[in-house]
Amino acid sequence: MGTETMQAPSTFDAYRRLTAELPGPDAGAVAAAQERNAQLTKPPAALGRLEGLAQWYAGWRGTGRPVLDRPQVVVFAGNHGVAARGVSAFPPEVTVQMVANFRAGGAAINQLSETFGARMDVHALELDRPTADFTEAPAMSEDECLAALATGWDAVDPQADLLVTGEMGIGNTTSAAAIANALFGGAAADWVGRGTGVDAGGLDRKTAVVEAGVARHSGGDGLDTLARLGGREIAAMAGAILRARTERIPVLLDGFICCAAAACLHALRADALDHCAAAHVSAESAHPAMLERLGLDPLLSLGLRLGEGSGAALAIGILKGAIACHSGMATFAEAGVSDG
């Protein structure tokens, strides 16, 4: 999209129109990357999934020999009305406390961003104004959801060459489960998990909250579901993921909550996440099912259940490795190696 900054859409319908006209990958760059890959000094397919990853990245960046040196991690924070229902093992004030921790450099995502050379930004979304309890009312009005989407949209650096969206919001695995249940069906119990580590009673309360929310807010498309059952940080992630697509910036998706945000876009258009790769499968019990519904095969399985963008930040290392091999290795001809 050049250097001009694209404004965030200002209505749900404008988002729907934008989603209908998303750019795709550059087929010529994919073909060039495939051709290059076939000449590199290794047995065919010996770099396994790294090869496809590099070609995917090449397609979105529009060059057969890409570099990855400006990754951006953005962490969005929001508070949830349903947190008052005893659905988390931690109190809601942890959200604002963790934002301070992010800003002071003390969280896991700070360490991982630094380790993998990513710029890290933090956006707190109206933490003193939690969303409405979605068992009683839509979590957000359309205008509130649009404001959160725009925060995400504007947070993306158009010069970045990779985006990771992370989140912090006590209660947000309940919101993510409700989104998944509304979009994918099944029973509430299929989509709830332990989050920060709730006990059996907490899990029962979570299930009941998701059941009530989904019963109240059935129908509608991905954007309606995002507003009614989501949270500000979840909407911001959706806005950022969509903006990245318009800028042809590839995205590494994090855990269950990040994927719930992505699922709202997927519901609008089945190929809306073609510029995204699933970084990992988290220990949240419904994350495997969510990934399957999104048609995504995670790169890592490390038992993480943190969020913040942590699993996706780790996968920056995998992607950097894939691209370094693809773009930096010698060809058989260059190295004078016999190509069998």
Ligand SMILES: Cc1cc2ncn([C@H]3O[C@H](COP(=O)(O)O)[C@@H](O)[C@H]3O)c2cc1C
């Ligand atoms: C200290 C702390 C740091 C975190 N960083 C991410 N989360 C994660 O846990 C929360 C979701 O779990 P639930 O739905 O059970 O509240 C989110 O904030 C998520 O990012 C954290 C949670 C805590 C307690």
Ligand SMILES: O=C(O)c1cccnc1
């Ligand atoms: O899957 C995740 O990202 C996750 C799981 C539990 C708690 N926070 C995040």
